[in-house]
Amino acid sequence: MNKPTITKIIKTQMETKDIKTLKFYYPGKMSPGQFFMIWIPGVDEIPMSASYINKEDKGITFKKVGAATSALFKMNKGDKIGVRGPYGNGFNIKRGKTLFIGGGTGIATITVAVEFAANKKFSSDVIIGVKNKKELFFENRLKKFINKVYVSTDDGSKGYKGFASDLTKHLLSKNKYTSVLTCGPEIMMKQILSACKDTQFQASIERYMKCSVGLCGQCCLGNGLRVCKEGPVFDGKTLKKIPEFGVYKRDASGRKIKFK
Amino acid sequence: MNKPTITKIIKTQMETKDIKTLKFYYPGKMSPGQFFMIWIPGVDEIPMSASYINKEDKGITFKKVGAATSALFKMNKGDKIGVRGPYGNGFNIKRGKTLFIGGGTGIATITVAVEFAANKKFSSDVIIGVKNKKELFFENRLKKFINKVYVSTDDGSKGYKGFASDLTKHLLSKNKYTSVLTCGPEIMMKQILSACKDTQFQASIERYMKCSVGLCGQCCLGNGLRVCKEGPVFDGKTLKKIPEFGVYKRDASGRKIKFK
Amino acid sequence: MANLATKIASLKLDNPTILASGLMDEDAGSMKRIIDCGAGAVVTKSIGLKSRDGYPNPTVIELETGFLNAMGLPNPGIKDFEEEVKKIKQSNCVLIGSVFGSNSKEFLELGSEMQSFGADALELNMSCPHAKGYGVEIGSDSKLVKEITSCVKDSIDIPVFVKLSSNVTDIKKIAMAAEKGNADGIVAINTVKAMKIDIDIKAPILANRYGGYSGKAIKPIGVRCVFEIAESLDIPIIGVGGITTGEDALEYVMAGASAVQIGTGIYYREIDIFNKVCQEMNMWMNDNNIKKISELIGVAHK
Amino acid sequence: MANLATKIASLKLDNPTILASGLMDEDAGSMKRIIDCGAGAVVTKSIGLKSRDGYPNPTVIELETGFLNAMGLPNPGIKDFEEEVKKIKQSNCVLIGSVFGSNSKEFLELGSEMQSFGADALELNMSCPHAKGYGVEIGSDSKLVKEITSCVKDSIDIPVFVKLSSNVTDIKKIAMAAEKGNADGIVAINTVKAMKIDIDIKAPILANRYGGYSGKAIKPIGVRCVFEIAESLDIPIIGVGGITTGEDALEYVMAGASAVQIGTGIYYREIDIFNKVCQEMNMWMNDNNIKKISELIGVAHK
Ligand SMILES: Cc1cc2nc3c(=O)[nH]c(=O)nc-3n(C[C@H](O)[C@H](O)[C@H](O)COP(=O)(O)OP(=O)(O)OC[C@H]3O[C@@H](n4cnc5c(N)ncnc54)[C@H](O)[C@@H]3O)c2cc1C
Ligand SMILES: Cc1cc2nc3c(=O)[nH]c(=O)nc-3n(C[C@H](O)[C@H](O)[C@H](O)COP(=O)(O)OP(=O)(O)OC[C@H]3O[C@@H](n4cnc5c(N)ncnc54)[C@H](O)[C@@H]3O)c2cc1C
Ligand SMILES: Cc1cc2nc3c(=O)[nH]c(=O)nc-3n(C[C@H](O)[C@H](O)[C@H](O)COP(=O)(O)O)c2cc1C
Ligand SMILES: Cc1cc2nc3c(=O)[nH]c(=O)nc-3n(C[C@H](O)[C@H](O)[C@H](O)COP(=O)(O)O)c2cc1C
Ligand code: FES
């Protein structure tokens, strides 16, 4: 039923100064790219992609940005959270060579997808992009299951200097990929989409969410596409028809907020 | 679900001047002694034992006594009634020699039980008792599947002259029966119970019914035994412990009504 | 074993589950059976001055999400009910007498009789959603609620509970009126006014057309009412509506109920639902290290 | 093929299914999708003068028998909503603009804007069960209902419907007040005030604690309200609450509704529930030899 199940945090992990992973007991199957609604009683309920998918437990990895993520950030082993889901479609990960691109906290979502591909022995490269190397996480985890982990930093403090989208363009021109799967800032993803000529494209989109079961309409984009249900992963063909992709999202009230 | 299913009458049959059978489409299994709630829209909803049990259709046989049965009496093929059920436990019909006794409209209920026993090739005798031979019904139907059909009439217009309970005593003293199963006036059934020394006994009881699903308590007797649920068939052991058996019932308001 | 004992005003119960009025409580035998199934107390059918047959059938139907009934307050009348009360009171059980009337005088007369028969407490039914001149027609008027309650309280010694309906604009206001009339407790909620139409027959199924909705579906409404009342009242509350499990009962307790009543749950979980609910409450309390049910009353209000 | 076309005041619909307010109607794209799924009309989210974020999450949870929500009337404000209305009205569809305010002046201002944007009708939300100063706090006061309705009607040309709540003592009285205020139709019902407590957390789940109950469970309450209103009013009624099938819709129609709205049903039967419900109505009507839906409106009143 779509109401929070109370569960306990069984493990925590600091990834960077302000990025943390919480693992909690939550049995069941799910796909990379699917997400949960995480209830922090008395604070808020927010969408969070799975960053770890095991049979019995799941993990989320998030950045401290506001009230809810700060409350989560303070949590320790044994603390209770409410979880409902998994929701959404998740990535469609297929045979062939895939280029995964994770930007910022999108790295969390991309990493389980890469792990899934590696377990299936699909070939893949991955780019993880952050502003500064201090914000980098999951690099070592990724290296455990694939060879090519490219890093980009806006300030050049590690790896490629520049945006992940630029590094992507570079790799696309050099190598042949069957598809590109990405999660990160929407402007980045939009740039990547325009760089993908024949390469199949999937991006995981974030919108403000309330019900997450396709009822309230809060998360819609384009012609009533529900990010919580038909998404959060959309393919390039769909996204190309959505004028607002990479341009604006809506806040909790439904007002348009331009991406910067 | 326990709400009336609307169905159509597929056949009607006059049994006597004021006793009629209606057959209607109502698929499903049920046991002899179980009953339906029959809804006559705009009039009433009343309990009625099944008098015919087929895979696809069922029948009820009733006497015109008041508003509801008069409305039913007027019904013809194609008319709509609401049916819910079957309810209650039904008779527990076992191997061995059984004496069935039906009194008045109780003959309807007993007849399907006899039919059931005959189909199983259990040996049985049957007594059907009425006031006057004009009220007799189902005699021919019974004769089709068993040899011994004893008739009693209060006025001696046919068969044994006297009460069915007296004829029962007579047969019990002559023959050996494993069990006695009866449906009819409660005073009759009580007399038969007291005549059954070692012979197993089951009687189908009538009480005013409303919910028929064991909720409202309208039909209770003894220590909260629900005629609609634990009944309508009770065994002799249980009935012997119920002081009101054969003494009084309750009307729709819950007031006690003595049997005469 | 957690301690399930509870108190509602001066009434002490071994456990907080009570048989709701109008189900399995027309005669002493039925009520005895419910007590044997573990109920901490039983409420009688709502009794009036004179005998009433109630409405013709259909009076009860099941819905996908609960039950609908329009019994029409059938009862044998208070005089005939004396022997039932006396008989059930021969066994050592807590009996709450439910009565309905159309004015203070009737409620008082019925209450006095119930008290003299030996009832341990009174429940004033001001909430039946489908009986003309009774029930919620009274229970939606705060002045009347206060007047009737205080009139009964003035002359009756056993605790007096007022049973309220959710079919009002503001149940807090009505509950406060009962409190001002010196009620010893509030019972909430009675059934919710509702209807089922059969589309083949093109008519409402219940003979009375309108009925009262009970069972699982109304629990969120009942919990809300108890929570609202608990926010503004100091007297104890008995929660009722849709309880079928120990968890349901605990939800009511956390909302502010000192005890709960169970009606339609008998259908979903059979007649020993009282034992089952107590066992489930006990198990949950053990798992959560709660010693006494009283620790949980109203905890959901922060 | 049976004729499903219906009329509510001067508003003509191809079929009687309408998207209920507050679901999939924040932007033109969503409403367009619903129209494409077969709805005869759409109602916008309830829009106020200024933008509101609504309550924090959790705002929506599923229950065993329905859904509970406390959105808190989130909306971008009437100014920002102009482009959505204009965009959706580019396609040939019937749009009903829902607005909420705290007094006549606000309702009138909002209504005038909606009309100027191109809405085909107005729905005055006087029934949200959980927003302070709005909704049922207004919709339970018959004087206010009449005053607001007639104030809006005096200056607005498109049909004006008043959406009512079942959380009142007497919905007939409120509906009559709307009729006296010259409402062109009544919409009933909004969600039912309710609550869900999580016993592990020992607190209500919704951030706002109280919420509105929708879905299957409230259908018997909605049908009852429509039946009650139809008994005492002459203006058309739009039935809403718990509709998931054609049979459910027909039950409302027989109770007296000229059209129906569907909200939570989208969850149970996906977004093309509008097509499905129409198909099922059509099938039933063919089986029962009913040519036009109008033959069935109110037939359950004998
Ligand atoms: C499908 C999906 C998956 C996500 N996965 C991750 C993840 O794996 N790791 C991660 O760090 N973040 C993830 N997010 C973003 C995360 O939900 C927000 O960072 C979080 O809600 C911020 O809440 P806050 O109270 O801390 O900050 P606030 O100060 O409340 O808000 C900060 C930002 O978060 C957004 N936000 C707040 N509430 C919501 C909501 N209910 N729905 C969507 N956005 C909201 C706001 O729009 C704002 O832009 C995901 C979002 C979506 C939609
Ligand atoms: C389990 C059971 C099985 C029955 N099977 C048969 C049967 O096979 N054939 C048959 O002819 N009759 C049967 N009856 C009796 C039948 O229900 C009544 O004859 C019928 O209800 C009379 O209704 P009325 O409106 O015609 O008469 P009324 O004038 O309303 O009443 C006549 C008598 O029927 C009784 N009665 C009325 N309503 C009910 C009710 N809701 N529940 C129980 N009794 C009621 C009254 O108490 C009264 O004694 C059965 C009753 C029960 C309880
Ligand atoms: C068949 C039936 C009869 C009822 N009769 C009465 C009654 O006489 N007096 C009363 O106060 N409540 C009566 N009620 C209401 C119940 O006592 C209770 O308040 C309601 O059913 C909600 O609880 P539940 O969901 O556990 O059944 C009746 C309910 C049902 C289902
Ligand atoms: C998530 C959600 C949001 C709603 N928002 C509004 C609203 O803004 N305005 C309104 O008048 N009704 C609102 N409602 C009530 C619905 O329009 C409808 O009256 C109610 O949900 C009952 O119908 P249903 O059972 O088909 O959902 C909302 C309901 C839900 C579930
Ligand atoms: S969050 Fe409600 S529809 Fe997606």
Ligand code: FES
């Ligand atoms: S008829 Fe209701 S309990 Fe038997």
